[in-house]
Amino acid sequence: VSNSTYAELFAKAHPERYFEMFIAEQQMVAAAVGLQTRGWRPFVSTFAAFLSRASDFIRMAAVSRANICLCGSHAGVSIGEDGPSQMGLEDMAALRAVHGSTVLYPCDANQTAHLVAQMADRDGIVYLRTTREATPVIYAADEQFEIGRCRILKSSDHDDVTIVAAGITVNEALAAAETLEQDQISARVIDAYSVKPIDVSALRAAAQATGGRLVTVEDHWPEGGLGDAVLEALADVPERTTVVKLAVRVMPGSATSAEQLRLAGIDADHIVEAARLLRREPVEGDDVLNFLPGMQE
Missing domain, CATH: 3.40.50.920 (Rossmann fold)
Structure with missing residues (x-):
């Protein structure tokens, strides 16, 4: 789903740092856990609905005190015509329940960019929920957003x-x-x-x-x-x-x-x-x- 999540843009810019796991979501999370043991900070990207396939691997990543970043896109009914099979509607509940996790849900592009930057430096399982629809820009590019605040x-x-x-x-x-x-x-x-x-x-x-x-x-x-x-x-x-x-x-x-x-x-x-x-x-x-x-x- 890299064309839908726009992860393909990163793949074109940094092919040596991009790994396409196709529909193997469990392997995708497992690979991320392995990468972080070598000092990297991996970002996992897929539809929020599909992360549920890797729930046990995410749970065990938390047990192992792994530091990985997850991005679940196409969340909620707002994705529109694709229907409920593609809609992540239980992702926040699932990720909130993970021990030591962080759950972020930005509303515009500038807020998203600032939160992604902070994800890279935050320990534990860090989850970013994103939306398919284009949303109005509310915040200026130089505004800061602290995790744990509103x-x-x-x-x-x-x-x-x-x-x-x-x-x-x-x-x-x-x-x-x-x-x-x-x-x-x-x-x-x-x-x-x-x-x-x-x-x-x-x-x-x-x-x-x-x-x-x-x-x-x-x-x-x-x-x-x-x-x-x-x-x-x-x-x-x-x-x-x-x-x-x-x-x-x-x-x-x-x-x-x-x-x-x-x-x-x-x-x-x-x-x-x-x-x-x-x-x-x-x-x-x-x-x-x-x-x-x-x-x-």
Whole structure:
């Protein structure tokens, strides 16, 4: 898949440092583990969905204290027409569960470049999740991004709700925030590009500042991804906190990227409705369940 991941560009520039493993994902990870024992820092590149074939090898790499970098592309329903067999929808859960791992999910090209540079110097299993779709450039080329932190893209002294997004959903969150302003609802937007380790202090501060009202939105199954990382960060806060977790809850089909996001309930319109729901007092559990796609009886 080097033509789809653009790894072929590296192959043309540095053929002596490129190894094509074709569909042998287990061997690909095993070779990377071997290379790092000789002092190299290997980068493994394939579709996020296909890394699942090498899950045991990744697990054993962590057991061996190996230092390797993984890049899983074509993640989530946003890849569009290719359908669910090609969509990585459980990758963040799988890689977050690996001992000592790092999970990163950038939203634009400049952020990606800075995080890739940091991956080379970080110990353990470091995973970068990338998107097929072209995304708007949000950040300047000289901006820096520290692993374990986040970026607050929109905030004020009177925010009503926090929206936490990463990757493809960051732009959806920003669009939702603009719409919410028309309803006199001020949204704090957080780009949680470092999913593991996640910025616990920033999330707790945002929860406190917005009355414990949060929306998480991710192009991933609801189990084990960004939403669960946020819930873990807020598990022991003393204040009452309500989180609406927008995630892919129904098996996707083939459609355009925009259609996939809408059908999965993770586009700007669904974020707006989730924020409006949180502004209602009180919010009941059934209200949330009936709102989420795939959760209705």
